[in-house]
Amino acid sequence: MFKRSILILAASCMMYSCANQTESNPFLTEFQTPNGVPPFDKIRLEHYEPAFLQGIEEQNANIRAIVDNTEAPDFENVIVAFDNSSPILNRVSAIFFNMTDAETSDALNELSIKLAPVLSEHGDNISLNQALFNKVQAVYQKKDSLNLTTEQQRLLDKTYKDFVRSGANLSAEKQARLREINKQLSTLGITFSNNILNENNEFMLFVDKQEDLAGLPEWFRQSAAEEAKAAGQEGKWLFTLHNASRLPFLQYSANRPLREKIYKAYINRGNNNDKNDNKKIITDIVSLRLEKARLLGFDCYSNFVLDNTMAKNSATVMEFLNNLWNYALPKAKAEAAELQKLMDKEGKGEKLEAWDWWYYTEKLRKEKYDLEEDQIKPYFKLENVREGAFAVANKLYGITLTKLNNIPVYHPDVEVFEVKDADGSQLGIFYVDYFPRPGKSGGAWMSNYREQKGDIRPLVCNVASFTKPVGDTPSLLTMDEVETLFHEFGHGLHGLLTKCNYQGVSGTNVVRDFVELPSQINEHWATEPEVLKMYARHYQTGEVIPDSLIEKILKQKTFNQGFMTTELLAAAILDMNLHNLTDTKGIDVVAYEKEAMDQLGLIPEIAPRYRTTYFNHIIGGYAAGYYSYLWANVLDNDAFEAFKEHGIFDKATADLFRRNVLEKGDSEDPMILYKNFRGSEPQLEPMLKNRGMK
Template identity: 50%
Template sequence: MKINVCKRLMFAVCFAAGVAVYGQDATGHVNPFLSEFNTPYGVPPFEQITVADYREGFLKGMEEQKQEIDAIVNQRSMPDFENTIVALDRSGVMLNRVAYVFFGQSGCNTNAEMQALEQEMAPLLSAHSDDISLNKRLFQRVKEVYENRTKFNLDKEQAKLLEETYKSFVRSGANLSDADQQKLRALNEKISTLQITFEQNMLKETNAFKLVITDEKDLSGLPASLIAQAAETAKGMGEEGKWVFTLHNPSIMPFLQYADNRALRERIYKAYINRGNNGNDADNKQVVRDLITARLEKAKLMGYEDYASMVLEDRMAKNEKNVYDLLNQLWTPALAKAKEELADIKAEIKREGNDFEPEGWDWRYYFEKAKKHKYDMDENEIRPYLELNNVRDGAFYMAKRLYGITFRPLEYMPKPHPEAQVFECIDKDGKPLGILYFDFFPRASKSGGAWCGEYRPQSYDENGNKVVPVVTIVCNFTKPSAGEPALLSPDEATTLFHEFGHGLHSLFCDVHYTGVSGVPRDFVELPSQIDEHFTFEPEMLQVYAKHYKTGEVMPTELVEKYDKSSKYGQGFATVEYLAASLLDMDFHTLKSVPADMDVMEFEAKTLGDRGLLKQIPSRYRTTYFAHTMGGGYTAGYYSYIWAEVLDCDAFGAYVESGNLFDPEVASKFRKYVLTPGGIDDAMDMYVNFRGKGPDIKWLLEKRGLDTPAPLKQDKE
């Protein structure tokens, strides 16, 4: 996952600046949120913050922003850009300070108290957001400025802020009747609460299962490093002398890939794909049904025929047809490739003297054998060359070669978790660009997947001074056993480069107004996915891919074997991803939701009708599909493949130049893609960088898929 960029959208309106309030409790403890953080670079003082501080900060922050909004609407001055649009953009400094830290921590370091507060705050934050976006007097001032915009001599950034502010009010229901606004408030509150419930249920279900192995024979086929980590996990759970495997990806995925015991593979696989679908207190089926119903009701209230139409209106894709055209265009060649891979898997089963139909728990296991047979390639040969800190330093090297920036480790800094690493990012002119945290390993208090977020976004204060961002990259990589280094899989190494790309996007962003800092959801993965291309380039591997014991650079022979085998398996990878994207779209293009709808039957039919192989589950099944059901990528999971068309074509600029670190290409990418936030339209940003629109040929070449029919985008 890769988000979040920011993992969730916290409010419909999110602004910055305001008045500080000071206070302390009876014990003398001062709530850090009630003033600017007194820390290096103003990072959050994580170890000083209590759950009570979050609660007080939320309540005071909402009250403070309410006063700021009242001051805007009650002023006697005629509405203009500064006293209305800028004042609105700068409101809510305390609320945002609390929200960025709380939601960042709720994803990576939560507990029962924080989860309870999350449930308590969800309806209050939803109501507060609605109080702003549905404030008639405030909207009237915004509208007046918008309708008279030619009078204010605005520059491009200011004009974009005004346009986005006006549109956000309209899209948030400002033009609805009083009665419909009340309905919208209720729906927003319901949706917000359901999304949080979904995510909390998913975390509970992921943590609930453990596969305990007591017989060493059942470990047959597993890499020594995975066995050692399972022993460490068991010890931490009070099961010393045993081996424990969990549903966290660094544990289950290599187990499915290497474990010889088919019955155990089946057991852990079924536990994984049935999360949220077990009929217990964490079951998500009713949550999903209620959620898609509420979203559809909201869309119709806003004048759209379905939820996807409302969401896509301001995305690059523009409409449902363009999304489905891309997904369907890729589905046919990807499914054909997956069927070829299935034939290879069946051949491996027969080669072992077995005669059974492969199931989902067999795919990764026999695929690994097929790859070994075809290419003499075992990913475990690569892991010793992918020591975590070396891979991280490889990403730093890439950034220095491309952009001239450097990263310096900082000591004695507040951290979001004791395991986190922290670095200062310094630009090529010697000025600080921001702070970057890494939080690499899974734990029960952390959501699954990987994401990049912010504890503070880039901004400018009222005096025109730049405020650098505080960025965090959160992953769930295989944790090393005691005394051993963390050795990454190729996929984990690619994930690190991916999230680092999001981090660079946040660090390079340079805008004066919060309201123009973001980009469309289907553009946001371009800055991350282009960095994936560098991970296994031979020139990069020579720098960072060194054996953790000997320091030997990854041998050329191994690099070539990996390169030849890297496209193998793209049928499976592309189909499972497209299945999830189609499922997301199918839920949110519904024009009605039956009261008795069985969401799992819907999933089975919508994917079964397209011919999805039974051995390939959707990458995220309905009841643990947090990208769409938890918010953030709702009717937007297609964004990864949409952005992949862009990132493959963008990397083509380096290929065409013949220089992996071409300074001119990198400078243009930074200037036109990484720096301007959302000041320009997304496609304009891309064309400014590339000089032309994207060509899908680069994506097809990367994935090793046959060329489908040409894609024509509907611009309406």
């Protein structure tokens, strides 16, 4: 997943108190550190609010300078000046918003909620500044006579459209209502996400009987014992809703009632009618988004969002998703039937339920391919997998990543690397933070601490929640975690290799349904035999993964893809359905979700990958956008065909991809960029084949 610290630009009427200014606040100047890295060792909670307020004042002054400039409006004195108008806000927001996901606390959450309406108002004050918009519009209206480069034209178009989409052309009355909507949405989203984090942290399944651990591998038992000890329950085993705990439990536990308990706790997050209940919150969010879309001239929120993407409108997305559904659901039903047959062989008279899927899938994998996850995990030591991802990037693009010591970090788990190009020039600094902890949101993402523009190189981070080391056993990744590491590093490469002149179009500042291409194509190398032999070594013996295991891994690549595609599609369609609504009056989101899934014919053994009350993606930037993973999956599979045609490390193909995708950011229309690389528009067939549906 890609995340960016998104600052909603525009001006608060709050004045910055001189009493809050301190010379020691690191955000108020460029960081006085090697490579301009964040001085995490000096940043304190009390620095954030004064920095945000000072940043607001700084940007307001810069906006006034643009508006008051008596020279004729042009690209440099309006568009570039606006792109460069918020240095303090850029510094503090990039760090603050990543900390609220990666290393949060009650105090940080409280501050986040306090600042949300302030930043929302600031954003609206800029977006709805008529004098500023007049300047932008004046430049836009004479764009054809300005002899702009393609990148400059893209930034101009993007800036103008952002103002229009933010309400610059609305009446004063409608602008006032839009401000109120934005302010409400800013705090509702934070509360929604905090509720999910709270539920993740509060659920604890303690097991105190050995027999209840039946089926669980020894490494997982040790991990659970350590977790219980850390929670003050030494001698027991603790299992949680974090992926690194929940998924292995569902996969291996022979205790069916406990599988049911942990599964139901997971899928009912935000739907428990207690302090973490998200039903009313998401209902209010969806309703406010619909009202906002209507104010801006759209019939529904999805068409408002999609107007700014490759897909362009809801009809295109729904046609795409429904077409895939016709391939995925039959395959999922066939898989369910296979699992039921396996259960029938046991003679218990049990019917396959959702909490059985992972357990019997693992058994079926063993039966069909003579392969179990535990056979391959010893070859996927986290550090080796990471070095494998780095080695692939080196062979493709000539870049190197060298570990840096004595760089300030916000947690001991964080490691830092310097990234250099083949000619020795620096490309950026790369942070990794891979293990779960209570203050970290689930999932995995890439973000920036500083974005690239001109000669300023980026500071990029990858954050995840992978399997932790246990005692003397290092972190050994599952196949899914291996692919996630490669995926997030693909986002990282997009952020690190960018070569744009303006921050507004650099790196991952691209449309939502294009941003997953660099990440998802990078996953393909993870399981290529040549690549596996580069990094997959047994953590105890150093033995390279044998050909027999590689063959089994490749043979089962399409295994369980009906389930995986169907749950992903169900979530994408649910997201679209919620944002396709043209009337939200009296909606019960849980009942609506059930009705929508029933109409699709989703089988009860499969739930959407994310249900409405814990669908964090649609809060964090993927509203009417979760389809992007599948949309980009068409792109990445088609794009990887080019590498397979010429060799997975073919230099010419890698150079084409780097020059036309990774370096370009949003400096040109994404389909043009894709066709410049591939020579034609993407085809659906490679994706269907890769998922075993053709």
